[in-house]
Amino acid sequence: MATGRTHRPATRSRGIPEATVARLPLYLRALTALSERSVPTVSSEELATAAGVNSAKLRKDFSYLGSYGTRGVGYDVEYLVYQISRELGLTQDWPVVIVGIGNLGAALANYGGFASRGFRVAALIDADPAMAGKPVAGLPVRHTDELEAIISDNGVSIGVIATPAGAAQQVCDRLVTAGVTSILNFAPTVLSVPEGVDVRKVDLSIELQILAFHEQRKAGEETAAASAATAGATPVPPRVARAAGGGRKGPDGDVPAVMPA
Amino acid sequence: MATGRTHRPATRSRGIPEATVARLPLYLRALTALSERSVPTVSSEELATAAGVNSAKLRKDFSYLGSYGTRGVGYDVEYLVYQISRELGLTQDWPVVIVGIGNLGAALANYGGFASRGFRVAALIDADPAMAGKPVAGLPVRHTDELEAIISDNGVSIGVIATPAGAAQQVCDRLVTAGVTSILNFAPTVLSVPEGVDVRKVDLSIELQILAFHEQRKAGEETAAASAATAGATPVPPRVARAAGGGRKGPDGDVPAVMPA
DNA sequence: TTTTGTGAATGGCTTCACAGCG
DNA sequence: CGCTGTGAAGCCATTCACAAAA
Structure with missing residues (x-):
């Protein structure tokens, strides 16, 4: 309806994968904390733990920026802070x-x-x-x-x-x-x-809805048919033009398969 | 350090891919809007546009929930709203x-x-x-x-x-x-x-930082070395224990390659 | 010896393209 | 004939595992 493309054209950003870009701010935050504690160097393992990712991923991410580490030692905290900031464009105003x-x-x-x-x-x-x-x-x-x-x-x-x-x-x-x-x-x-x-x-x-999905799955293991049990204000499950039989059914077997009256 | 696993253990949620779960709320929102306008059915193409995704992806997403559409016609709006709500656990309180x-x-x-x-x-x-x-x-x-x-x-x-x-x-x-x-x-x-x-x-x-990254890339095509030009309060680019030569360099050639004094 | 940097293997998600159903 | 549902292909991201460097 509107002009051409919508919602994140995902401009293949010269070389650096989108997933890596999305993690750089995370690394930067962890590094800033280390910097404030005057920690001079950090290994991929330590930094990965602090950022909540695994170390192989972190090293691969950094490898897209260049070889900024020292084998047998780790990464220089200040230097990495600078490189990542620059890469993200945060040295600008x-x-x-x-x-x-x-x-x-x-x-x-x-x-x-x-x-x-x-x-x-x-x-x-x-x-x-x-x-x-x-x-x-x-x-x-x-x-x-x-x-x-x-x-x-x-x-x-x-x-x-x-x-x-x-x-x-x-x-x-x-x-x-x-x-x-x-x-x-x-x-x-x-x-x-x-x-x-x-x-x-x-x-x-949306974030809450995603949590609710997983939450429901957790609870589903204990209480069998908990779906319509808890609520006090659930609207009527709508009836609908939907043929019986045929294709695959909902993943959990409890599809109402409602028929038109 | 802390207790076992950290940050989203990604519990392979029985059958439905995580990426699909993350989009269900999007579809739900678009469907709710249609429902309020009393639109009875919608095609994957229309709904996909309204939700900001492409139609093949949408159909594949729905196929994980079951076959809820009608070939040649599309999806019943009310029925889909109910099915997705139920799948997300939103029929509960x-x-x-x-x-x-x-x-x-x-x-x-x-x-x-x-x-x-x-x-x-x-x-x-x-x-x-x-x-x-x-x-x-x-x-x-x-x-x-x-x-x-x-x-x-x-x-x-x-x-x-x-x-x-x-x-x-x-x-x-x-x-x-x-x-x-x-x-x-x-x-x-x-x-x-x-x-x-x-x-x-x-x-x-973090979201702003990701935007800044792409913004910088856009601007980079026009102004050559814009990096340190705009800012008025950029801290000194830190010098660091970093050997010259050897491995690959930063992706854009302008790596300072600072040497220890 | 320690830890990085990275090819290769693996797995997941997206896109294509069309068979099949209404 | 239109549109869904889905195998198959391709792409991207994560993980493995190890050679190379300090």
């Missing part, structure tokens, strides 16, 4: 805007993890005129009308969307038109963006 | 606790996406005595002392950690001891948990 200053937007504005990694909150933007001028996390909230000006004045290329779902696509379009090319989306919607724009999505309820 | 009622914790407590999907916030818990009793999102904040009692009184099996990093492991240990077996962690730390406990991690700054 990245101005970001946060759009949608509700509970979540305010939490993001106050989050210390941004500033400490080269991300500078250039502006907070909200559509509510009553919010305009009110200080949040030490910054005055600006009105949406100013969005385009703020983006171009500050050379912002990364935008964070924390609006309600209904407003997200519209905000996204304006951000992109104004020159933003990377978007972190907290709104529960799939955003359409033109080629060349990266979108990453964080969805709080 | 899941009481959750949120520990750490700072900015983020409050945002989570107010987030509507939980309640609408079977997750009921059973309690908000904070270590600050000054917070105790104060209402947040309509619930009184309880003190950490009551944590164990709250968990067992409400049969809570899912916990959300939104504390500062320093407190996270301790809170995690107490949650696990009290009976929680699934944890959603917003604190920027790797949590150690015993076998059988699932942990999922949401890290706001």
